[in-house]
Amino acid sequence: xxxxxxxxxxxxxxxDRVLPYLMLxxxxxxxxxxxVYPLIDGLRSSTGFFRFGRLVRDVGLxxxxxxxxxxxxxxxxxxxxxxxxxxxxxxxxxxxxxxxLVARERRFIRRIRxxxxxxxxxxxxxxxxxxxxxYASDVGLLASMAHAVGLDPPQILSSGTGAFLGLVxxxxxxWTPLLFLILLAGIQSMPVEPFEAARVDGAGAWRTFVDHTxxxxxxxxxxxxxxxxxxxxxxxxxxxxxxxGGPGTSTQLISIYGYQTFFQFQQVGYxxxxxxxxxxxxxVAAGLSVGLMxxxxx
Amino acid sequence: xxxxxxxxxxxxxxxLVALAFAVVPLLWMVLTSVKTNREITQDTSxxxxxxTTANYVSLFSGREFxxxxxxxxxVTFVSVAIALxxxxxxxxxxxxxxxxxxxxxxxxxxxxxxxxxPPIVIIIPIFLVAQGFGLLNTRLSLIVVYAAxxxxxVVWMMESFFREIPVDxxxxxxxxxxxxxxxxxxxxxxxxxxxxxxxxxxxxxTTYNEFLFALVLTSTPAAETMPIGAATLIGRINVDxxxxxxxxxxxxxxxVIFSIFVQKHLVRGLTMGAVK
Numbered sequence: 001x002x003x004x005x006x007x008x009x010x011x012x013x014x015x016d017r018v019l020p021y022l023m024l025x026x027x028x029x030x031x032x033x034x035x036v037y038p039l040i041d042g043l044r045s046s047t048g049f050f051r052f053g054r055l056v057r058d059v060g061l062x063x064x065x066x067x068x069x070x071x072x073x074x075x076x077x078x079x080x081x082x083x084x085x086x087x088x089x090x091x092x093x094x095x096x097x098x099x100x101l102v103a104r105e106r107r108f109i110r111r112i113r114x115x116x117x118x119x120x121x122x123x124x125x126x127x128x129x130x131x132x133x134x135y136a137s138d139v140g141l142l143a144s145m146a147h148a149v150g151l152d153p154p155q156i157l158s159s160g161t162g163a164f165l166g167l168v169x170x171x172x173x174x175w176t177p178l179l180f181l182i183l184l185a186g187i188q189s190m191p192v193e194p195f196e197a198a199r200v201d202g203a204g205a206w207r208t209f210v211d212h213t214x215x216x217x218x219x220x221x222x223x224x225x226x227x228x229x230x231x232x233x234x235x236x237x238x239x240x241x242x243x244x245g246g247p248g249t250s251t252q253l254i255s256i257y258g259y260q261t262f263f264q265f266q267q268v269g270y271x272x273x274x275x276x277x278x279x280x281x282x283x284v285a286a287g288l289s290v291g292l293m294x295x296x297x298x
Numbered sequence: 299x300x301x302x303x304x305x306x307x308x309x310x311x312x313x314l315v316a317l318a319f320a321v322v323p324l325l326w327m328v329l330t331s332v333k334t335n336r337e338i339t340q341d342t343s344x345x346x347x348x349x350t351t352a353n354y355v356s357l358f359s360g361r362e363f364x365x366x367x368x369x370x371x372x373v374t375f376v377s378v379a380i381a382l383x384x385x386x387x388x389x390x391x392x393x394x395x396x397x398x399x400x401x402x403x404x405x406x407x408x409x410x411x412x413x414x415x416p417p418i419v420i421i422i423p424i425f426l427v428a429q430g431f432g433l434l435n436t437r438l439s440l441i442v443v444y445a446a447x448x449x450x451x452v453v454w455m456m457e458s459f460f461r462e463i464p465v466d467x468x469x470x471x472x473x474x475x476x477x478x479x480x481x482x483x484x485x486x487x488x489x490x491x492x493x494x495x496x497x498x499x500x501x502x503x504t505t506y507n508e509f510l511f512a513l514v515l516t517s518t519p520a521a522e523t524m525p526i527g528a529a530t531l532i533g534r535i536n537v538d539x540x541x542x543x544x545x546x547x548x549x550x551x552x553x554v555i556f557s558i559f560v561q562k563h564l565v566r567g568l569t570m571g572a573v574k
Contacts, residue, residue, distance in 0.1 A: 016478045020395040023479075024405070027388035027449050034446035035412055035420060042423030101312045112313060114561050116320050117568065121557050122550045123507040125525040129532065129546035130323045133330055139338050139539050141326045148344060173323065181569050227414075234416035237509040241529055255418045262422050263514075272422050279419035286414035 046272035055269075063273035073274060075249060076257040083164070083253060084232045087171040092225055094172065095179025100213070103187045117177040124174070128241025131170045132157075135242075160250030163243050167251050170238055179224055186220030187213070219292065226289040230282055254278055331543035338539050353544035362519035363548055366527035370552070373437055373523060374505045377444035382498055384445075385452025386490070390482055392453065393460035406457060413450035417510050425514050435517045443511050448501045455500070459493030460486065496567035499560050503568075506553045524549045 046063055048055045067073045098116075102109050119127070134141040135156040143153035156162040194212045203211070236255040239245060245252035245260070254274070262271035330338060331353050333346045357363050388409075392402045424443060425434075433439040463486055471481040487494075509525045516522045522530070528549035532542055557564055 019478055020391040020397060023387035024391045024397075026384045027409075027453060028405070030384065030442075030446045030449055031409065031412060034424075034442055035415070035450075038420050038423035038427050039415075041427065042420060045423065045426070098312065098316055101309060112317060113565060114558075115317055117565070118320055118324065118554070120568070121503060121553060121564075122324065123509075123525050123528070123553060125507075125509050125529050126327075126546045126550040129528065129542060129549075130327050132532075133327050133539065133543055133546075134323055136539070139330075141323075141344075144344055173319070177320070178568070181565065185569050230414055230416070234418045236418055237525070237529075240509070240513075241532060255416075258418065259421075268422065268426075275419045275422065279415065282414065282416055282419065283411065286411050289414070 042272050043276060045269055046276050048269040050266070050268035059269065063270045064277070066270060067274050067277065072249065072252075072257060073254075076252050076254045079164070079249070079252060080233060080254045083168060083171070083235070084229055087168050087175070087232055088225060088229050090168070090172050091176045091179045091228065092221065094176045095224075096183050096217075096221070098176070098180045099183040099187055100209075103184060109184070113181075117181060119174045120177045122174075124237035125241055127170065127174050128238040131166065131173075131238075131242055135166050157243060158247060160248055163247055163251050167239060167242060170242065171232065171235065174238070175228060175232075179228060182224040183217065183220060186217050186224075190216050223289055223292055226285055226292070230285050230289070233282060234278065327543045327546050330539060331547050333540065335538075335540050353540040354548070356541060357544050357548060361527075361531070362522075363524075363527055363545075365519040366522055366524045367552065369437055369519075369521055370506055370524040373440045373444060374502055377441045377448055377505055378498055378501045380441070380445040381448030381452050381501060382494065385449040385497075386456050386487070386494065387482075388449070389453045389456035390460050390486065393457045394465070406453070409450045409453050413447070413454055417447070417508075421510055421514055424511070428515055434515060435521050437521050439515045440512060440521065440523070443515070444505050444508065448505060451501050451504070452497050455497045456490065456493055459490045463489050492563070492566075495560075495563045498567075499563055500567040502556065503553055506556075524552065 045055070047058055047060055049057050049059045049062075102112075122130070133139075137143055137153050137155050137158065140153070140156075142156065146153045154162075156166045190213070194216070195208065198208045198212055234255045235253055236259065239251055239253055239256050243251045245256045255278075258271050258275045258278070261267050261274065329344075329346055332349045332351070333343075334348060334350050334352065337343055337347060391397070392406045395402060397405075428434050428439045433442075467485050467489070468476075468478075468481040471485045472478065476484060506523075507525065508523075509529070512523045512526050513529070516526060519527075528545045531545045560567075
């Protein structure tokens, strides 16, 4: 129940009755004007046909139909889905493993945690640069290491599969710390009783993990995975710097394709329609996770 | 006994691998940035043989990195400040008042949905609106957009902080003659200070690192921010690895230094920013 003191202590004071609206107003105005209005405006332009950035005529849902007949769009969707699935799965497993490993070593955690989370603090564009410097076939870290032991340098960014996996690895490097942080917080706030009971019963580490840790941690894992997946779905900066979607279309995520459709090909309406379909997916996922978080907070 | 020692070894090895995993890629960029171009391209050495500052000198003499840095600091600071000032008030209302028709519940959830909305899906309309207002390539356009996104973060994080502060404190202050608003300012805000700090840190890091809006809304060093400066450098001179790595170091350094300064509150800011 929301605590309310309005009726009790503030009756009769004219200013205090409108105060909540005065305090809330500027925020609503800002969000409505800068985010919601453009969103609606964009929804309108997604039904238009544009030439040189100007609306020529209304085409109804043609832009949406066009998307499903566009192999490049469908391929970008598939690439994005594979990227999100692979990256988030690996991040969750690594993050969980790391969190379990260090959960009891509180003193050490405090010391190394600041270093462990560096990847998620470093500017994403710079992360793109970091991995170009690692993958570059002539001067990269991997090439130099191969050189040092007398092997041929690996060609990562020049092959489709290599570039895709390279991008997945970049994401794993950058965002495993986030999963680690969230799951660590989850582990440290778990009740101790079930674990003591399990120890008394002589349960092994694996049984304890399956019977107690996982079920207790499940809501946290679910929220963390949803949030991470939503963000991974629209990964842009790192791809823009690392591969620009290439070679060919091997790393062309939906955000890159939408961006290019708008800024290079000037297809305003079509790009808007594509991105709105992405938005729809995100909003459904966001709605689910908001529901989850509300339930957890309640 | 042996089991414990085994666990200890596993722990140490795991922690070491994780640390190396996090640090080595960054270290390689720093090492590359202090190598001569000859050494980068021909010797392919792992450790620099002769240190040079040439890459950094060229970054600051021939290019606009001072302007990028100024823009980033101004845009980040102003937009986070606006978001904190407006957002804490809104969050307080959502935490404490029952509005007409139970509106506070919908407003809170809606703002959270907006916060989860990825920038890419509204980049086109925002570009068109900014173009219509003649705001392209100004710091103002970035400040306004960032303030709007940041305010949703602030409301989301601060609402729960305010809920944890007992209502009695404000009521006591009001009995002593404070108005509702002065009670909020004098009593509640100071108690929520740790939350404000964590929120501000999270918002500042997100804002400094933002790339897409800056890429679309700005086009010259008059408004371009640090990430844009680093990215455009790559586009122009694809083969100058030394300059590229130096640009990466310079681009990331401000936010890394900031993080070191606020280390104590950082982890809470990052965790809360993600899940609350």
